Amino acid sequence: MTRIAMVTGACDPRRLEVGQLRTGLHAQLHGSVRGPAAAGHEVIVHGPDRGGVSDDEAAGQILTDPVPTGDVDIDDATDAHAVAAGLERFADGLALRWRSSRPELVHAFDWYAATAAERALRAVQARIGPVPLVVSLPSLGHVHRRHLGETPAGAPIRLAAEREITRKADLLVASCVDQHRELLQLGAPRDRTVTIPHGVDGARFAPPRAGRPREVKNVVTVSDLAPHRGTEAVIAATLRVPDTTLTIIGGPPPALLGTDARVAELRAFAARHHGIDRVHLTGRVPNEEMPALLGAADVVVQVPWFTGFGRAAIEALACGRPVIASAVGGQLDSVEHGTNGVLVPARDTHTLYDALRKVLLDPRCRASLASAARPRTLDRFGWPRVTDAQLQAYERVAAAEPALAEVAT
Structure with a gap:
């Protein structure tokens, strides 16, 4: 059994347990958590404390830990100072937790979470030793800018952070072949980049009962x-x-x-x-x-x-x-x-x-x-196949020398 810390910057982690999955990305995180947990690993999900969900409501199969980060929504953030301050609070909160309870592997699910997690691991490395960092980036800021000619939410911090994360992560997880190519062009090491697609729950997403053909x-x-x-x-x-x-x-x-x-x-x-x-x-x-x-x-x-x-x-x-x-x-x-x-x-x-x-x-x-x-x-x-690929990636990165130790100052 491995103690896995999963980190998201996109939602209060307690919403994963009470069914408040606002977007498909939240559903993807939910499946990415449940797969390893069902395989016997100890999984805890850290994310920003956005309020609106009590600890009692969130009590269930998913162990969650909301971290105070201030009033910053990375999907809408345009104030660089507010984003930087939120990142600092997020990283400090993660470091505080990991000093007393060391994870064996950290998986961050967006650029904001990855940046905070990398900073936290660096801050506690002398105390707890190197910990492998896996990073999934659902979208890339430079792709957004290329197509729209404008900087995405969280820029310019996001653009610099994504480049830094491609260098420092022990394993980068692309969601598709096209994103794999984009990560390599961004500077990701080929031997530390894999493709694992999003999963779909075939029990929930299933064909409806056949009905009469519709005219419209x-x-x-x-x-x-x-x-x-x-x-x-x-x-x-x-x-x-x-x-x-x-x-x-x-x-x-x-x-x-x-x-x-x-x-x-x-x-x-x-x-x-x-x-x-x-x-x-x-x-x-x-x-x-x-x-x-x-x-x-x-x-x-x-x-x-x-x-x-x-x-x-x-x-x-x-x-x-x-x-x-x-x-x-x-x-x-x-x-x-x-x-x-x-x-x-x-x-x-x-x-x-x-x-x-x-x-x-x-x-x-x-x-x-x-x-x-x-x-x-x-x-x-299907989630069984995606979870198998996810766990194989964890085994691979756990057996390697963490990149964080290589770049430590």
């Missing part, structure tokens, strides 16, 4: 509504196909849909394309509601300009739904063109329309793609 076909897309998610392209393409509706999952909480500026933009866009009554925005929904929403689709469309892993694609495929996806990021790994879905160039609305029309109006094509969707996805991305 339902297109579904999952999007936080940022322009680079390609939502306008999905609206435009869907509204050109007769007898279709579009469900857009994500964005602000449902209560704020009426006042959100971006929602107003999308509704105006749909109106200009004469289809405002055919486009439905759900707002942000818990991950627990995703299986039913994806299962209600005739086809799921995910066409961001760029992405990390692209989790919505594997969740839709596990539900037995064909996926039309832009040929970027992890969607290149999960969507096999012509087998379980269709790959289209990013930012190409015309090709997207052709693909959508073909899948929706050709029942044989749709059925063929759907029949291959679930088996292939569970074989490659």
Whole structure:
């Protein structure tokens, strides 16, 4: 049995136990924790104390430890001073804990957590000795900047931190082949970089019971509504196909849909394309509601300009739904063109329309793609296989000399 400390900067760890999995990345962390714990390892999850969940509510199978970091949300942070101060508090809190209770391995799940964990391990190394550091980066700031021409949340600290982490981590975990390549270009050592995809829970994400064929076909897309998610392209393409509706999952909480500026933009866009009554925005929904929403689709469309892993694609495929996806990021790994879905160039609305029309109006094509969707996805991305790869990576890094000791000053 190994004592594993997992660190996240994206959510209060107590939310993993009470089911408040706001995003797919939270669900990925949840699975990454439960797999090793079920294999007999002692796992504790450290993350920022965001409040809103009591220790009693969070009591359960996952051992969690919220760390006071101040009022910093790394998804929205633009104040470099606030980010730096939050990192310092986070690192200090982790160091305090690890001095008295040494982990045998640390796995950080984003740049913020990785930076705090590396600093904490360095601070306590003289007392507890070197500890292997594994780092997963769900997205890369320099990729964001390359495509959008702007710095992402947490920059410029994030950009420098990601480069430093690629040098100091004992093992870097890419979520897809495309991200593996990006990490190597960023300077990651080839012999300390592996690819382990995100996992999907095949018991939760499963095909719904067969019902009567619908006259009106339902297109579904999952999007936080940022322009680079390609939502306008999905609206435009869907509204050109007769007898279709579009469900857009994500964005602000449902209560704020009426006042959100971006929602107003999308509704105006749909109106200009004469289809405002055919486009439905759900707002942000818990991950627990995703299986039913994806299962209600005739086809799921995910066409961001760029992405990390692209989790919505594997969740839709596990539900037995064909996926039309832009040929970027992890969607290149999960969507096999012509087998379980269709790959289209990013930012190409015309090709997207052709693909959508073909899948929706050709029942044989749709059925063929759907029949291959679930088996292939569970074989490659089911949690048992992903957990095996995760544990093998831990064994590999535990047997090697920690990189932190190599760069210690």
